[in-house]
Amino acid sequence: MDKTTIEELCQSYTDLSGSDIQIVASIANTLHLYAELSNKCIFIDCMTKSSKRAIVVAEAFPRTQEAVYKKSVVGEFVYEVFEPGVHYSFSTGKKSDRNRAITQEGKIVEQSTVPIRNDNHEVIAIMIMEEELSGTYNNLNEPSDISFGSKALGNLMAETIDDYPIVPDLLMESFLVTDADQRLVYANAAGVRFINEMSQADRIQHEEILTLLPFLEEVLDNQEEVFVSELTVLSKNIEVKKVKMHSKTNELKGILMIIQDLTELRTKEKELMMKSVVIKEIHHRVKNNLQTVASLLRLQMRQVYPPENKIHFEETLNRIFSISSVYELILANENVDEDDVDLIELTKKISSSMVRNGLHNKIGLNIESNGNRVLTSSRKAVSVSLIVNELVQNSLKHAFPGELSGMIHIEFFSRKKFVELHIHDNGVGMSEVSYSLGLQIVHNLVVNDLEGEFTYMTVQSGTHATIKFPLSQEVMIHHEKTDTNC
The missing domain is CATH 3.30.565.10 (Histidine kinase-like ATPase, C-terminal domain)
Structure with a gap:
């Protein structure tokens, strides 16, 4: 790892002292050993002066693994919405295990993070161990797990499909949209899997949502524009967020529902x-x-x-x-x-x-x-x-x-x-x-x-x-x- 690059990045983008930078550089010299030992990608991130984002200052990849990243990410910024585990460790000083994140290249990975502290036990950087979750979505090639209705989603949201590249499919939550008649017109990959698990229906697209998921009746009957409810269904704890979508003339166009499985939590x-x-x-x-x-x-x-x-x-x-x-x-x-x-x-x-x-x-x-x-x-x-x-x-x-x-x-x-x-x-x-x-x-x-x-x-x-x-x-x-x- 280039010590000069680390020093330049830290001096330009962070408030770290000279001694703190030396600690980060010293640990960075051992990253390749951690990468080889764990067979995972290892990074060091430091918080920027604004404290709203972090920056990658060091990286190491195992030689035995196919590269998750096609190019170096040193100098790239890290945002909380995409890598919550990193920001959690910065804010709490605690490690996090097996958090899912989205890389700068749009890939889904699993991260574990550990704070790096200085002599005063202050958190100055975060070490990240990262592994691609390619296996998690291998079954997306099967018809039953593929998301559908992207065009309908674009129309309902009054946007074009180009504004919704791959974000819904990256969500871990089930992302469902019905039309005004409560027929399912969009489901992301997680939503398709959820419906297949909870329903025995052979066909789900354009079917009435209550026929597929009858336990949502209480949520759909609620007249509030935005409604959140926690339900227990088939030994699962789920949280349902419902949002009604209207046209400019206040006509109901459809209903967006985000369903999160809280059972493990x-x-x-x-x-x-x-x-x-x-x-x-x-x-x-x-x-x-x-x-x-x-x-x-x-x-x-x-x-x-x-x-x-x-x-x-x-x-x-x-x-x-x-x-x-x-x-x-x-x-x-x-x-x-x-x-x-x-x-x-x-x-x-x-x-x-x-x-x-x-x-x-x-x-x-x-x-x-x-x-x-x-x-x-x-x-x-x-x-x-x-x-x-x-x-x-x-x-x-x-x-x-x-x-x-x-x-x-x-x-x-x-x-x-x-x-x-x-x-x-x-x-x-x-x-x-x-x-x-x-x-x-x-x-x-x-x-x-x-x-x-x-x-x-x-x-x-x-x-x-x-x-x-x-x-x-x-x-x-x-x-x-x-x-x-x-």
Whole structure:
């Protein structure tokens, strides 16, 4: 792949930085390997400055496959209406699998897309794996699957046939048109197949649509000019869109109907709904089990002697509460199956509860987030919750002896590839760091679970603990402000 071409296209048509362009160029050098390995066409698309279309900046084709493209498409623009999967990945940052698209040469292909991210985990390009769906329409040569009535369609639409080249036959939906007497005068290839599947009629052209598809009676009887209805027919879920077509004198010329098979979509929705219910139930059970353990510990505390040993139970209860807080926040989310936890909210919940329920009434709490959000998976959120619990607990226990008042500050920062969590107080400080059980827990969680670093900074007064861990697929910054603070 010509690196110069990629740089020129990106500099001319995109807002990518120099370092982002280098990432795209580096990945482009490996495209031929992906193409040979998958035996599919591979492309890289970048979003243009207008954000309304993308541009192809790199391509690779397998040598063992007959070329889908007769010429290079590098430098061609990609529109959402023809390649929705590409634009979906740009807008959501998620991959898409097996989407159908139309190439720049009018061929129907199946696409899978994967976002390419920079060091800040921003989507800068999309890698596309593409395969022609030639087999899908091989049966169009059989008379029963060929579309008919193009001339009638042109007349009904008050246009010429030249204005309707191959678009209806490219549609995955059934595209049907009747005349004013509700006789079928046009059906695209998908429509012909749909009627053949739902009806046993030997002849369909110019037949009454209700004779062929009697379940459309409710749709056709509706007097609205534009009407949409979802029906269940023969274990299929279908959506019917009806549009009445009139002449310039307002005389009814015909009815256009677009029928989409939603069976697979509804099945997936049910599966996702069941998955969400199961996940939510699991989270509920974990939370309830933690509360049960906490209740047993509180009962056990009443039997503890001497009383000063109760502090160990309290520390354990705080740890259980910290973990339970993760599941409370997950259950509060509308999209439970996404399993994302806002670390800012989690930290506020844990630290506020500890300060509020502590023995010291003169200790304040300040949490800085500057409006940005740090989202992470539940797995890493549990680790962060325990870390916050131990460090805030240390400040409450040791920083303010007697009736001494003070403040505990908690701050989040984003530093390009990392998130930093600072927990510091203005208490009496400590002469040296003694790694108690709590600090050992913190160190192990930061190093092993977060793959980060844990240090105590040297300060003139109080203590200042810093946790630094990398951004990843499980840890993301949602920037709502432009500064570097989270």
